[in-house]
Amino acid sequence: MSKEYTFDKDDLKKIEEIKSRYPEVTPAVMPVLWLAQDKFGHVEPAVQKLVADTLGLPQAHVQGVASFYTQYYKKEKGKFVLDVCTSFSCQICGGYEILDHLENKLGIKAGETTEDGMFSIQSVECLGACGYAPMLQVTNDKYVNNLTTEKVDSLIENLKQGKMPEFESIPMPQHETES
Amino acid sequence: MNIDWKNYKPILIPAIKDLHKIDVYEKNGGYKALKKVLSGKSKMTPEEVVNEVKDANIRGRGGAGFNAGLKWSFMPKPDGGPRYLACNGDESEPGTFKDRKIFEYNPHSFIEGAIIAAYAMQIQTIYVYIRGEYRDFIDMMDVAISDAYKKGYLGKDILKSGFSVDMYTHMGAGAYICGEESSLMNSLEGKRGYPRVKPPFPAQKGLWGRPTTINNIETLANVPLVINNGAKWFKGIGAETHPGPVLYGISGHVNRPGVYEYPTGMLLTDLINEVAGGVPGGKKVKAVVPGGSSTPPLRGDSLDGVRMDADSLREAGSMMGTAGICVVDETVDMVDFTWRISGFYHHESCGQCTPCRDGTGWLEKTLDKIRRGDGEMRDIDLLYEICTKMEGRTICALADAAAWPVRYALDRFREDFEARCKKTVYALA
Ligand SMILES: Cc1cc2nc3c(=O)[nH]c(=O)nc-3n(C[C@H](O)[C@H](O)[C@H](O)COP(=O)(O)O)c2cc1C
Ligand code: SF4
Ligand code: FES
Numbered sequence: 001m002s003k004e005y006t007f008d009k010d011d012l013k014k015i016e017e018i019k020s021r022y023p024e025v026t027p028a029v030m031p032v033l034w035l036a037q038d039k040f041g042h043v044e045p046a047v048q049k050l051v052a053d054t055l056g057l058p059q060a061h062v063q064g065v066a067s068f069y070t071q072y073y074k075k076e077k078g079k080f081v082l083d084v085c086t087s088f089s090c091q092i093c094g095g096y097e098i099l100d101h102l103e104n105k106l107g108i109k110a111g112e113t114t115e116d117g118m119f120s121i122q123s124v125e126c127l128g129a130c131g132y133a134p135m136l137q138v139t140n141d142k143y144v145n146n147l148t149t150e151k152v153d154s155l156i157e158n159l160k161q162g163k164m165p166e167f168e169s170i171p172m173p174q175h176e177t178e179s
Numbered sequence: 180m181n182i183d184w185k186n187y188k189p190i191l192i193p194a195i196k197d198l199h200k201i202d203v204y205e206k207n208g209g210y211k212a213l214k215k216v217l218s219g220k221s222k223m224t225p226e227e228v229v230n231e232v233k234d235a236n237i238r239g240r241g242g243a244g245f246n247a248g249l250k251w252s253f254m255p256k257p258d259g260g261p262r263y264l265a266c267n268g269d270e271s272e273p274g275t276f277k278d279r280k281i282f283e284y285n286p287h288s289f290i291e292g293a294i295i296a297a298y299a300m301q302i303q304t305i306y307v308y309i310r311g312e313y314r315d316f317i318d319m320m321d322v323a324i325s326d327a328y329k330k331g332y333l334g335k336d337i338l339k340s341g342f343s344v345d346m347y348t349h350m351g352a353g354a355y356i357c358g359e360e361s362s363l364m365n366s367l368e369g370k371r372g373y374p375r376v377k378p379p380f381p382a383q384k385g386l387w388g389r390p391t392t393i394n395n396i397e398t399l400a401n402v403p404l405v406i407n408n409g410a411k412w413f414k415g416i417g418a419e420t421h422p423g424p425v426l427y428g429i430s431g432h433v434n435r436p437g438v439y440e441y442p443t444g445m446l447l448t449d450l451i452n453e454v455a456g457g458v459p460g461g462k463k464v465k466a467v468v469p470g471g472s473s474t475p476p477l478r479g480d481s482l483d484g485v486r487m488d489a490d491s492l493r494e495a496g497s498m499m500g501t502a503g504i505c506v507v508d509e510t511v512d513m514v515d516f517t518w519r520i521s522g523f524y525h526h527e528s529c530g531q532c533t534p535c536r537d538g539t540g541w542l543e544k545t546l547d548k549i550r551r552g553d554g555e556m557r558d559i560d561l562l563y564e565i566c567t568k569m570e571g572r573t574i575c576a577l578a579d580a581a582a583w584p585v586r587y588a589l590d591r592f593r594e595d596f597e598a599r600c601k602k603t604v605y606a607l608a
Contacts, residue, residue: 021347023261023387026369034311034350068371069352071311087273088472089430089505091519125355125523126273126472127312130430130503131437141314167315172280173437175194 078120089130212406235410241395269358274503277426292402374575417442418488470500473580475587524581535578
């Protein structure tokens with residue numbers, strides 16, 4: 001059974017604004033897929049159809065775009081998606097240990113979702129935080145840096161209570177010694 | 180060459196509180212370069228700006244190290260139709276985490292540089308492509324851009340000069356390949372991020388078939404420095420053939436990882452041992468990847484005298500890349516390390532070219548076999564052969580970027596690979 005998805009008036013206004021940034025309509029696909037995913041939590045085929053119909057583009061094109069980019073969730077994931085970086089800097093600084101710890105703690109493997117639908121874990125490529133390894137990102141949003149198993153434990157506790165981590169500003173070391 | 184780095188004060192991202200706010204940026208000389216170019220007695224023609232930047236020899240900070248002004252000069256004469264500047268903030272090469280510092284701490288230096296670039300090339304629209312994971316940094320950029328509009332630095336008739344330009348952010352969605360300039364253009368056009376065959380080059384046929392220039396964020400952030408202080412001054416910083424300040428992202432096994440701003444031409448050993456505080460536990464450096472995952476790893480015992488500039492690194496057998504330095508200590512097995520790099524490229528290959536799509540997979544698979552203890556000596560030869568079949572045979576440079584780390588890891592750390600391979604003995608028939 002597939003759900004009905006619709007954009008409301010505010011969404012449509014936002015979509016018009018997005019379209020105005022480009023000389024044609026096709027480039028709006030990525031930002032509108034993002035808008036849809038922020039609203040519905042994923043862009044499963046029915047959402048892709050909504051995006052295609054709204055922009056007047058073939059559904060096949062939207063599907064082609066959605067499937068190319070890893071951050072678009074083509075099917076529903078857990079409420080919190082934990083993307084653990086295991087690329088080389090994180091690899092040598094304990095990224096896989098963090099991944100193991102999470103897998104054991106939540107009783108699922110990377111790529112899976114807990115039964116209660118709360119958490120998904122993914123092993124991902126470099127997130128551009130290599131100096132703050134190991135690290136993870138929560139549902140395409142906040143980064144949690146310089147992870148330890150204790151830090152992971154408290155993150156999970158907080159998320160269970162619906163508390164998202166905050167943006168962490170990491171100054172350049174040269175700036176810290178200044179001022 | 181002697182670089183007085185201990186007395187160096189950052190100029191690209193100076194240590195000024197709240198510099199990301201437009202008022203603070205202006206109070207500290209911000210948008211002065213734009214004013215100099217667009218108004219008053221100092222007014223420069225687009226050609227004069229291109230020449231000054233060309234003379235300064237800002238070498239692209241996105242990886243390829245190409246002279247920015249020279250690239251700008253490839254744009255054809257305006258024909259009245261649209262022209263585009265695409266700013267590359269995809270920052271997805273493992274080991275690279277420096278453009279985000281500009282987004283967070285000095286976004287207006289980049290915006291100002293991009294506006295000047297647009298003027299120099301007579302471009303009316305600027306897109307800032309930022310990787311989708313950098314949501315917070317995109318929000319910061321959107322604020323900075325909207326402030327620049329409010330102050331009249333963006334939009335119509337900027338500083339009453341008659342020059343108009345718009346700027347928009349475009350959010351990626353998780354694809355390393357979109358950092359490659361032609362893939363970035365397809366992504367901006369709302370398509371799958373497949374690299375395009377070159378020629379035609381972007382200056383001839385770029386976004387929507389129109390003349391386009393692609394520059395890295397850090398490259399453009401250097402432009403106001405050049406305009407304010409002149410090409411000669413800029414060329415006096417750091418390495419002669421690769422001048423200017425650089426954001427070095429240092430990660431891996433060092434005591435103080437992070438992004439540091441110093442001149443080009445720094446000794447790698449100074450960056451590792453002094454700036455980043457050396458290796459934890461006093462362990463030995465086994466390998467250093469000097470400029471992001473695609474640059475060949477150097478041996479820790481071959482770093483003497485190696486400097487962070489294109490010439491010195493070429494001589495040492497590697498490349499400057501993005502100046503994202505990953506330090507690897509003696510406890511790491513290079514088979515595991517190289518396997519993980521191969522896994523990255525396998526995952527990120529767009530799949531258009533057979534040597535890349537299949538080659539990256541075979542590299543990863545073969546390295547995994549060795550890693551698990553099932554490899555044989557001939558698998559080392561197989562790895563070399565796969566590299567040879569990938570290099571220089573594809574639409575974009577991802578295949579080369581995937582092959583080099585493997586080839587050079589085999590050359591330089593062969594003992595690690597042999598130690599994990601079975602010493603198979605074949606009976607002579
Ligand atoms: C596979 C691949 C990935 C790339 N990723 C990036 C990137 O993330 N950011 C970037 O600025 N340049 C990247 N580049 C380089 C761009 O193609 C292009 O050369 C650069 O953005 C030009 O800007 P610059 O001359 O100012 O460095 C990549 C190149 C390749 C082949
Ligand atoms: S080299 Fe690889 S990433 Fe580049 S176009 Fe070919 S298949 Fe795609
Ligand atoms: S390697 Fe993990 S963030 Fe770059």
